[in-house]
Amino acid sequence: MTSSPEAEASGRSAANSVRRALKRAVNETSRDVGGATVLLSARGTDLADLRQHRWTGQGHSPGGRPPAGRDDVLPQGLHATDVPPTTAPSEQPLPGTPPLDVSGQVVAVLGGTGPQGRGLAYRLALAGQQVTIGSRTTERAEAAAAELGLGITGFDNARAARGADIAIVTVPWEGHAATLAALRGELAGKLVIDSVNPLGFDAKGAYGIRPQEGSAAEQAAALLPDSRVTAAFHHLSAVLLTDPAIETIDTDVLVLGDTRSDTDIVRALTARIPGLRGVYAGRLRNAHQVEALVANLISVNRRYKAHAGLRITDI
Numbered sequence: 001m002t003s004s005p006e007a008e009a010s011g012r013s014a015a016n017s018v019r020r021a022l023k024r025a026v027n028e029t030s031r032d033v034g035g036a037t038v039l040l041s042a043r044g045t046d047l048a049d050l051r052q053h054r055w056t057g058q059g060h061s062p063g064g065r066p067p068a069g070r071d072d073v074l075p076q077g078l079h080a081t082d083v084p085p086t087t088a089p090s091e092q093p094l095p096g097t098p099p100l101d102v103s104g105q106v107v108a109v110l111g112g113t114g115p116q117g118r119g120l121a122y123r124l125a126l127a128g129q130q131v132t133i134g135s136r137t138t139e140r141a142e143a144a145a146a147e148l149g150l151g152i153t154g155f156d157n158a159r160a161a162r163g164a165d166i167a168i169v170t171v172p173w174e175g176h177a178a179t180l181a182a183l184r185g186e187l188a189g190k191l192v193i194d195s196v197n198p199l200g201f202d203a204k205g206a207y208g209i210r211p212q213e214g215s216a217a218e219q220a221a222a223l224l225p226d227s228r229v230t231a232a233f234h235h236l237s238a239v240l241l242t243d244p245a246i247e248t249i250d251t252d253v254l255v256l257g258d259t260r261s262d263t264d265i266v267r268a269l270t271a272r273i274p275g276l277r278g279v280y281a282g283r284l285r286n287a288h289q290v291e292a293l294v295a296n297l298i299s300v301n302r303r304y305k306a307h308a309g310l311r312i313t314d315i
């Protein structure tokens with residue numbers, strides 16, 4: 001079926017007005033940070049959902065479509081199905097990203113018996129990565145590994161670290177220094193990804209703590225001088241990671257580190273989890289505000305009953 005040039009022009013104009021409205025919506029919900037923009041996103045709040053928010057003023061609906069009967073608030077002549085599809089940010093390779101195959105790397109998740117560690121272990125193993133869970137006791141590690149399946153194994157933290165190429169640190173801040181100090185030998189030469197958020201909680205909610213070294217990541221670098229320390233995964237919700245009903249997690253992961261080849265490996269590992277995009281976000285000396293930003297996300301989650309993530313726009 002063909003359409004007249006007038007009809008096509010009218011469709012294009014309507015589509016352009018939706019694009020402009022979307023751009024306004026994005027600008028209204030984002031904060032400028034030196035040219036790039038940090039877009040706080042509740043789960044699934046990509047552009048498709050922002051469209052829906054403008055249509056309904058409400059939250060999500062299955063399939064990301066406006067409910068029937070709400071076409072009346074669209075520009076005249078434009079129906080929900082006419083809105084041009086968008087490409088998810090995670091499907092677009094960042095400029096200058098080298099193709100890196102990290103599928104053969106063994107990943108140990110230290111403190112992997114908690115929700116965050118389990119979630120990361122589950123997602124990475126699901127993607128085909130060989131994963132080991134570490135714990136202070138072999139029994140707890142084995143139990144968590146058996147529960148998750150997917151070929152995941154469980155050992156004490158030292159043995160897990162020794163057998164890994166990459167170690168992700170998911171212990172609580174309170175146990176961070178002692179855990180890493182004890183693993184200096186086992187982690188020598190390894191790529192370490194610190195995901196720990198030093199946080200305090202009081203009657204007013206969560207707040208970021210500034211460690212003496214500047215950040216948890218810098219404390220890790222100080223305690224592990226023979227390792228390649230990076231930081232990432234601070235803003236990933238354990239609830240989303242551990243929910244097997246969720247196939248894609250809609251968020252960017254800020255990756256920090258002082259060596260480009262290492263942050264590229266972390267970004268490649270991140271990209272193995274559907275929906276995630278690893279974005280280089282600076283050197284370790286800038287890790288504190290990234291770690292502390294979780295306090296803001298906790299406030300977002302409480303206010304909006306969400307599992308918020310982040311998107312960096314314009315890249």
Ligand SMILES: NC(=O)c1ccc[n+]([C@@H]2O[C@H](COP(=O)([O-])OP(=O)(O)OC[C@H]3O[C@@H](n4cnc5c(N)ncnc54)[C@H](OP(=O)(O)O)[C@@H]3O)[C@@H](O)[C@H]2O)c1
Nearest residue numbers: 111113114115116135136140170171172175196197234238
């Ligand atoms: N939960 C989230 O949504 C989330 C999101 C992003 C980042 N994070 C960060 O990820 C880390 C882990 O979070 P989580 O909620 O999974 O924590 P968690 O459940 O409190 O702790 C994780 C595991 O660490 C071990 N552990 C507990 N206390 C320890 C100590 N004093 N020393 C050494 N190991 C200890 C425990 O394993 P064993 O008893 O088996 O050793 C525990 O299962 C935190 O630093 C958090 O800031 C969490």
